[in-house]
Amino acid sequence: MSNNVYVLTSKASGAQVLIDAADDAPAILSLLTDAQEDTGATAHVSGIITTHSHWDHVRALGEVKKVTKAPTAAGEDDIEAISVPTDIALGHGEAHSFEDIELEVIHLRGHTPGSIAMLYRDPEGTAHLFTGDSLFPGGVGNTEDDPDRFLSLLTDVTERIFDRLPDTTIVHPGHGTGTTLGAERPHLAQWKARGW
Template sequence: MYNLPGLTIRTISVSETNNNVYILTSKTSGAQVLIDAADDAPAILSLLADAQEDTDATTHVSAIITTHSHWDHVRALGEVKEVTKAPTAAGEDEIEAITVPTDIALGHGEVRSFEDIELEVIQLRGHTLGSIALLYRDPRGPAHLFSGDSLFPGGVGNTEDDPDRFLSLITDVTERIFDQLPDSTVVHPGHGNGTTLGAERPHLAQWKARGW
């Protein structure tokens, strides 16, 4: 858990594929943003309820954001949406591939406010065409990047040995993330442990050379 001045970041790992589910909760308004309702709706709903302990405001889900359409990231989306009645959001080029209807289309470079939780949308093409990362800029500390399956400790996401998809992804990750954000940026990936841009930056040339 990250206890930031303005919000709390919680995460749980679900399913046999160890998907990370992230919940951002505003300490002021109680607004919550859920990133990737991957699986195990009861566990996700329980985590949403736990957040009430850290704010005086009544917590409520302002948005459920899906980073990309792959099956392991959306298995609980329909159930969580039904229970919370929250709007769903996804990258504008990914919407057609998501089985649950998307209410909010997110475009690259947009800054979206979900009540008082402000997130920047970064499209990272390659793992899927419309994959997005979400950036929260903490005014009092490092930024937090929710990278979906596009960036992990040790490399970019799976592009299925397709050289064109890999080139697209490594280019976007380099130009839209590493060239724009400082080393202190905390990376929260779609699976497994987190990292920082500073820890990964020295290996960019190696990733490009090996082609995955």
């Protein structure tokens, strides 16, 4: 599986947030170190967020937590399915501060019961949305041909993301290349009609 792993680093405080410790702990730890070199502050991991419980998004979680000693966080409805203990339960609409990095939790039901997206509102620029496997260029995530799960996910993505956020919002998915809400918005009706 080719997964995306994201690191947000505060240039002011050195705080880092890792989103999805998917696989290859040495590469992730190297990524964290490389990000540290870009800041004048002493960098340190303030939180490790898991967007959902699927195996391909948590394979390095235990090792990265052991090395960094950072608290882990995940959507409250996925916590029991994650093998590494979760320190912070994330609920829809909550804002969580990892030192000076503030992220908003958006619960997106359907790919897994507790899938979440994390929204970073850059005070000096564009909003960034880390969507895990719930939103990709070209559609929503896999709901295993379950029409109820698909409708749930499409409804959440529409109401909680597209109805609230501007077209300039950059989408960072769990796999593949990114996109913007503006590029995807015209296709919502097509996604609903095709059923996936």
